Amino acid sequence: MGATTYPFTEGGYTLYSNANCPYAQRALRAFNAANVPYTVEEIDLANKPSWYPLVNPRGKVPALRTPDGTILIESLVIAEYVADQFPESGLLPSDPVARAQLRLFIEKFGSEFTPDYYRALTAADTSDQDKFKDSLAAAIKGISAELEIQWKRESGRGGPFWAGSKWTYAEVILASFVGLLPVLNHYRGFVVPETREFAAFNRWRQAILEHPEFLRAKPDEDALIKTYKKFVPDA
Ligand SMILES: N[C@@H](CCC(=O)N[C@@H](CS)C(=O)NCC(=O)O)C(=O)O
Known part of the structure; x- marks a missing residue:
């Protein structure tokens, strides 16, 4: 039987990432630049955990679980979400x-x-x-x-x-x-x-x-x- 649950940090941001992936680094850097805390679930891409399709059916990193349980995928989408959610970070210009x-x-x-x-x-x-x-x-x-x-x-x-x-x-x-x-x-x-x-x-x-x-x-x-x-x- 497939996995029915997956690890995440209750009430916080969880980033499913891989240290060597340039796309995952975008998500990490967006959170870092906005000074927003998050936890990382490091995904071994050569041997992905059985629960990972529950997070991202496409099987790719990065993916993000927000505090209300929403899952976002795609590095540009995640980075833009962080910039929009935390506009005080000044990540994106307002003009x-x-x-x-x-x-x-x-x-x-x-x-x-x-x-x-x-x-x-x-x-x-x-x-x-x-x-x-x-x-x-x-x-x-x-x-x-x-x-x-x-x-x-x-x-x-x-x-x-x-x-x-x-x-x-x-x-x-x-x-x-x-x-x-x-x-x-x-x-x-x-x-x-x-x-x-x-x-x-x-x-x-x-x-x-x-x-x-x-x-x-x-x-x-x-x-x-x-x-x-x-x-x-x-x-
Ligand atoms: N368009 C995606 C690309 C992400 C991507 O290609 N991630 C690679 C690692 S760098 C991956 O997860 N590969 C695993 C796989 O395809 O099975 C994004 O921008 O997030």
Whole structure:
């Protein structure tokens, strides 16, 4: 018989997570940035507990159980819920135009950086790997240009984060993927060039890597490299 119940913290937030999952880190970082307490149920993705389908029938992390028993899934949905539920955290800008520009940036990152990152990592053929690494570099150039534009706007004046000097929603959502670059360097020798066109990205990345909110949910680099090995056909 299947499980009929699952573990959660009565009256609190329970996050079903995995330390090496970049999507789960979004949820952790949203709670951390909003300064809202939660407990973590660490899910072993290679050997999921029999009760996990009761929490998320899709079987993925992150998932969230709220104090009233509502279950939310999907990292962007969970992070936006936290920002909306705790507006005093200032995670999302209140100005609709600033919100729209932030959403566009996250969309651009998700549709350009993330797919090329995974394609470069998982391609078996070296000429495909090179093609996707070039494409990723072009995506990063575009992200860099977008950051330069944002840092001239009132909502991002001066950087080095999307919202200026403050770590907010853009970093909550994207820091884990920026933090995955060492994995691609390890398996594919990919480095972000130090030239002018990449300068804003490199400044943003450095500020992310040094921020306490990044370090608080940062996976161990060796563990990350090991986790990603299964996606690398020639490793
Ligand atoms: N679109 C999902 C993606 C989550 C996801 O892919 N999680 C992976 C780990 S990083 C997972 O749970 N994989 C387990 C599985 O698919 O069985 C989100 O944003 O939350």
